[in-house]
Amino acid sequence: MPAPLSSPACARALLVWYHRKKRDLPWRREPSAYHTLVSELMLQQTVVAAVVPYFERFTTRFPTLQALAAAREEDVLALWSGLGYYSRARHLHRTARLVVHQLGGALPSNEEDLRQLPGVGAYTAAALAAIAFSRRTLPVDGNVARVLARILGERRPIDRPAVRAGLRLQGEKLVPAQRPGDFAQAMMELGALCCLPRQPRCPQCPVARFCRARAQGATGSIPLRAKRPARRRIHLACVAVRRRGRLLLVRRPAKTLLAGTWVLPLQELRAGEAATRAARRALAGLGLRVEGSLRPVGNLRHVFTHRDARASVFSAHARGRIEIPDARWVRADELASLPLSTFGRKMIAIAQRVAIV
DNA sequence: AAACCGGGGTC
DNA sequence: GACCCAGGTTT
Numbered sequence A: 001m002p003a004p005l006s007s008p009a010c011a012r013a014l015l016v017w018y019h020r021k022k023r024d025l026p027w028r029r030e031p032s033a034y035h036t037l038v039s040e041l042m043l044q045q046t047v048v049a050a051v052v053p054y055f056e057r058f059t060t061r062f063p064t065l066q067a068l069a070a071a072r073e074e075d076v077l078a079l080w081s082g083l084g085y086y087s088r089a090r091h092l093h094r095t096a097r098l099v100v101h102q103l104g105g106a107l108p109s110n111e112e113d114l115r116q117l118p119g120v121g122a123y124t125a126a127a128l129a130a131i132a133f134s135r136r137t138l139p140v141d142g143n144v145a146r147v148l149a150r151i152l153g154e155r156r157p158i159d160r161p162a163v164r165a166g167l168r169l170q171g172e173k174l175v176p177a178q179r180p181g182d183f184a185q186a187m188m189e190l191g192a193l194c195c196l197p198r199q200p201r202c203p204q205c206p207v208a209r210f211c212r213a214r215a216q217g218a219t220g221s222i223p224l225r226a227k228r229p230a231r232r233r234i235h236l237a238c239v240a241v242r243r244r245g246r247l248l249l250v251r252r253p254a255k256t257l258l259a260g261t262w263v264l265p266l267q268e269l270r271a272g273e274a275a276t277r278a279a280r281r282a283l284a285g286l287g288l289r290v291e292g293s294l295r296p297v298g299n300l301r302h303v304f305t306h307r308d309a310r311a312s313v314f315s316a317h318a319r320g321r322i323e324i325p326d327a328r329w330v331r332a333d334e335l336a337s338l339p340l341s342t343f344g345r346k347m348i349a350i351a352q353r354v355a356i357v
Numbered sequence B: 001a002a003a004c005c006g007g008g009g010t011c
Numbered sequence C: 001g002a003c004c005c006a007g008g009t010t011t
Helices: A009-021 A032-043 A048-061 A065-070 A075-080 A085-100 A122-133 A142-154 A161-172 A178-195 A275-284 A333-337 A342-352
Strands: A232-243 A246-251 A267-268 A289-303 A307-319 A327-330
Touching: A009 A178, A032 A048, A032 A085, A032 A122, A048 A075, A065 A085, A075 A085, A085 A275, A122 A178, A142 A161, A232 A275, A232 A342, A246 A342, A267 A275, A275 A289, A275 A307, A289 A342, A307 A342, A327 A333
Parallel strands: A232 A307
Antiparallel strands: A232 A246, A232 A267, A246 A327, A289 A307
16 A cells, blocks of 8 residues: 555655756746746647757847837747747737736736736646745646656546546645645656656655555556547648749748748648649739749658648749738748748748759 | 647657 | 647637
8 A cells, every 4th residue: 555645745755856856957047937937838738858948049038028028929939930839929928918018017926817818727827826926736737647647546537627637636735835836846857757658767756655556556557548539631732932032931820720930832732632733822822823834842741749741842933913911022041030830941941952043 | 528739859 | 650748729
């Protein structure tokens, strides 16, 4: 039988381990509420290693909430280029403006008010309340859910909302009155360094003696996750059009894939449609007429969480005036300051290989 | 409850 | 290639 969880010994053992083993992360150096906010938004569904360089660049460019509020959205998105889930950047920017212009410049300090901010859901509100404002609450992310499921011996799928809620309810009982923020980070750190998804390192775990999954020899089957649907395959055609050394780019509309980022003009192939025809539609939608033939210049594949995208890239000459505002002719040296996705970069890289005619 | 929204680390 | 990650919003 595992040791009883009700004793404060579990939290104490975890905190001792945390202070000895915690990683030196940039947002732990000057743990202001602003730095916590930026890091939490960046870390949503994103591994720590991927976030570190983005956090450094972002907070250097926007050192304060006020500086961020004063920035253009385009510049905020540009610093997010390649990190993914671009709505997070817009939400962070909107939150900064809302706090500076309507809340007097200070973030709310309680969970309920934090929850009202754009991009701040149940997890992030709890994380900010605990870490930045020392509130006794427990943010339950993927790591913490796994740790709790194992400690508590939860055998139902942890990605179900009702199960997640139960884990949180039980988990909050473990939070000590002192240093709830360290406890939250310690739970996450345990999940990241010790209570690993596939091969947990139980011999070095500070709370192994409290763990039901460990006692039952079930760390391999806990946690359980519901099956996720297969990703759908989509075929796209995109076109590189140049004028006077500039490349034509369009901005993805709001509420679509890669919203707000710049890509080559593109269209999804309809059932049975040839790629060249879809490519012509992409330009016709901008008010351009293709002159001569489309030249195939490459193919690329890009896998998203829910889409497996394959794209054919063409080059073409086109006449006519652009009819929509979210399109522009871009010089090569302007690319660095534009919000681009990794997918967009791949297409542009292929387009750049084509000789300028 | 389920779908949508990126990208990459890691085994 | 599969799995997972300091999730939120919309439907």
